[in-house]
Amino acid sequence: MREIIAQTAIIQGWTARQxxxxxxxxxxxxxxxxxxxxxxxxWTASLHRALTVEMTVAEVLPMFRRPGAIVLPKLA
Structure with a gap:
C-alpha cells in the first residue's frame, strides 16, 4: 500500500510540474x-483573448482539449 501511495505522489508531482x-x-x-x-x-488550452481575423484565417481554434499534455498544439 505504501508503494502505491509513493507512486501516486510521484505521478502527481510530475503532473504538477508539467x-x-x-x-x-x-x-x-x-x-x-x-x-x-x-x-x-x-488537458485543455484556451486563448486569453478573442480571435483576430489573421488567427481565424490560420484556423487557430480558441480552445483545445486533448488526452495528453504533449499533444496540445502550440501557437506559432
Whole structure:
C-alpha cells in the first residue's frame, strides 16, 4: 500500500510540474486539466483573448482539449 501511495505522489508531482511548465511557456493560453464524466482526464488550452481575423484565417481554434499534455498544439 505504501508503494502505491509513493507512486501516486510521484505521478502527481510530475503532473504538477508539467502543468506549471506549460502555463509558463504558453502565456497566451490558459492551460488546465479536467476530468470528464467517464473519468477520462483531459488537458485543455484556451486563448486569453478573442480571435483576430489573421488567427481565424490560420484556423487557430480558441480552445483545445486533448488526452495528453504533449499533444496540445502550440501557437506559432
Amino acid at each position: 502543468l506549471s511548465t506549460l502555463r509558463n511557456t504558453d502565456p497566451v493560453r490558459d492551460i488546465d486539466r479536467e476530468q470528464g464524466t467517464s473519468g477520462q482526464v483531459w
